[in-house]
Amino acid sequence: MQGNEAVAEAAVKAGIKFYAAYPITPASEIMHVMAKKKDIKFVHAEDEIAAVMMAIGASISDGKSMTSTSGPGFSLMQESIGMATMTETPLVIVNVQRVGPSTGMPTLPSQGDVLQSAYGSHGDRYPIVFYPNSVSEMYKYTIESFNAAEENQGPVILLSDGFLGHLYETVELDKIDYKVKDRKGKKFGTGNRHYTGLISKNGIPMTKDTKVYREWIKKVKERTEKIAKNYAFYEYLENEKSNTLLIAYGITSRVILPLKEKYSIFRPIRMFPVLEKELKKISEKYKKIIVIEMNDGQYKKEIERVLKREIESIPILGGSIHLSEIKDKLK
Amino acid sequence: MNFKDYLKIERFPSSWCPGCGIGIVVCNTARVFEELKLKKEDITVVSGIGCTGRAAGYFNMDTIHGLHGRAIPLAEGVKIARPDMKVMVLSGDGDLIGIGGNHLIHACKRNTDITVICNNNHIYGMTGGQRSPMTDKGIKTITSPYGNEEDPVNVQGIVRANKRFFARTTTFHILHMKSVIKEAIQHKGFSFVEIVSNCVENYGRRLGFKNAYDMLLNFKQTYKIVKDAKELEWDEIGIIK
Ligand SMILES: Cc1ncc(C[n+]2csc(CCOP(=O)(O)OP(=O)(O)O)c2C)c(N)n1
Ligand SMILES: [Mg+2]
Numbered sequence: 001m002q003g004n005e006a007v008a009e010a011a012v013k014a015g016i017k018f019y020a021a022y023p024i025t026p027a028s029e030i031m032h033v034m035a036k037k038k039d040i041k042f043v044h045a046e047d048e049i050a051a052v053m054m055a056i057g058a059s060i061s062d063g064k065s066m067t068s069t070s071g072p073g074f075s076l077m078q079e080s081i082g083m084a085t086m087t088e089t090p091l092v093i094v095n096v097q098r099v100g101p102s103t104g105m106p107t108l109p110s111q112g113d114v115l116q117s118a119y120g121s122h123g124d125r126y127p128i129v130f131y132p133n134s135v136s137e138m139y140k141y142t143i144e145s146f147n148a149a150e151e152n153q154g155p156v157i158l159l160s161d162g163f164l165g166h167l168y169e170t171v172e173l174d175k176i177d178y179k180v181k182d183r184k185g186k187k188f189g190t191g192n193r194h195y196t197g198l199i200s201k202n203g204i205p206m207t208k209d210t211k212v213y214r215e216w217i218k219k220v221k222e223r224t225e226k227i228a229k230n231y232a233f234y235e236y237l238e239n240e241k242s243n244t245l246l247i248a249y250g251i252t253s254r255v256i257l258p259l260k261e262k263y264s265i266f267r268p269i270r271m272f273p274v275l276e277k278e279l280k281k282i283s284e285k286y287k288k289i290i291v292i293e294m295n296d297g298q299y300k301k302e303i304e305r306v307l308k309r310e311i312e313s314i315p316i317l318g319g320s321i322h323l324s325e326i327k328d329k330l331k
Numbered sequence: 332m333n334f335k336d337y338l339k340i341e342r343f344p345s346s347w348c349p350g351c352g353i354g355i356v357v358c359n360t361a362r363v364f365e366e367l368k369l370k371k372e373d374i375t376v377v378s379g380i381g382c383t384g385r386a387a388g389y390f391n392m393d394t395i396h397g398l399h400g401r402a403i404p405l406a407e408g409v410k411i412a413r414p415d416m417k418v419m420v421l422s423g424d425g426d427l428i429g430i431g432g433n434h435l436i437h438a439c440k441r442n443t444d445i446t447v448i449c450n451n452n453h454i455y456g457m458t459g460g461q462r463s464p465m466t467d468k469g470i471k472t473i474t475s476p477y478g479n480e481e482d483p484v485n486v487q488g489i490v491r492a493n494k495r496f497f498a499r500t501t502t503f504h505i506l507h508m509k510s511v512i513k514e515a516i517q518h519k520g521f522s523f524v525e526i527v528s529n530c531v532e533n534y535g536r537r538l539g540f541k542n543a544y545d546m547l548l549n550f551k552q553t554y555k556i557v558k559d560a561k562e563l564e565w566d567e568i569g570i571i572k
Contacts, residue, residue, distance in 0.1 A: 056397075057395065057405040057406060057412065058408040058409065060395060061409040065412075080398060188393050189372040191392075194388045194393075194394050194395075196395070
């Protein structure tokens, strides 16, 4: 199965009821598979803003929903991510990354939207972001994305890239372990709740009340911190002989895997909130930490921020990645 | 049920300026709900952003207040997910026809079974009186200080391009407004109701109207009710379907 197909099939397993999207390479196959699912409401929307807004409407009124896109479409969705946050609406957004800015290098793979996935929308938010590195992981973490969205009552971003999205691998579906969290709460229509992007209390807008805002944002922050603990996914390959720790995620972590013979490797799967506690513990004994990623050091900045020490960066830009190039840079 | 049961009466007086037309639209929409004996569980109101965007919050049922320009796709998501519900969009002219114009075209194309009510006050009310896509040619606003050089959007043309239900009414013609909203709700498929409305603070005042009454009187004198027309002239109100 292909990475993108795995996302679609897993969404069905997770109990998705509504899906809307707008075509974009390298994410379109998710849409192609969803289009054929007769039991799922499917919309080929007029643009990514409509797609994500429909998904929000469907999630509020009925149940689990998802949309998928690549960088340009993800940029269009940013305002709506804020709306899902403010209205506390579970929602899964998949971003199969390609090289940007703008139309960039259509449609070579990239990891250039890592920071955008956490910081792209305006205002303070605490999103949960996952980034798997294989087709079977795409399956598993699609389901975990739905679970986290339900539990945290908000949007979850699932990152992929052009490589992973188009990668074909054998997947043993019955060997993937997961649990599905069901939708809870009152049926839409039976109450008088006002779902609004305005800060509000009991459905009444409180747009001049600093206290209400502070209480709300604190609640969201603490809830995310607490719930993210249940989703602290990562992989750590320790090499006793190494005093250097390589950090890589997504497709990059696949490419550098042979380097485990020489180095220790840490691979975050939950990208945000950053695995601060785990990283602090693991990184202690390493003299050098190097982040290898297909962008100009985006996640390196995050690691620097949480570890408060200098981190080295190997940026792999322009849509192609070779182990030999990385090895040269490590010398 | 009484029309008041469909409204969050405890939230009144509303946040709208004295003399604003939105209250007339909200109140009469609730009266139509009453006349149609709709159950609160079966209806929802979705709004965008703007003065009119605040309307959803005054309805006493599960309602949604979305993003500027995005009320239509938000409502379509609800309708597609929950075809058992009556879904109504209540929003402003800038919201539905300006920033959200693309969604309007495509909701018409999809013929999603929702009713869109556009409170057309010809202006960006909430942000202080900038030109809207429905501002008439020649009108001075704070972003067209020398007079609007452009024609307003032909929203009837957009809706009728796919032969969808289009109606126009005004905040003066209350009985007409109610009958139009009623027919729009009962119509199977997409329906669009343009309600010519009074924003005295950020529009009428600058045109020389002294108060809302003068504006309403102007609607009375300007707009003629027509029946069985194929197309509404700019000064006609009625239903085309
Ligand atoms: C993306 C975005 N751009 C701009 C705004 C600012 N804004 C809020 S309401 C509005 C205009 C509303 O006009 P209209 O839809 O006609 O509603 P009215 O206030 O006249 O009822 C604008 C430009 C916003 N909230 N969001
Ligand atoms: Mg307006």
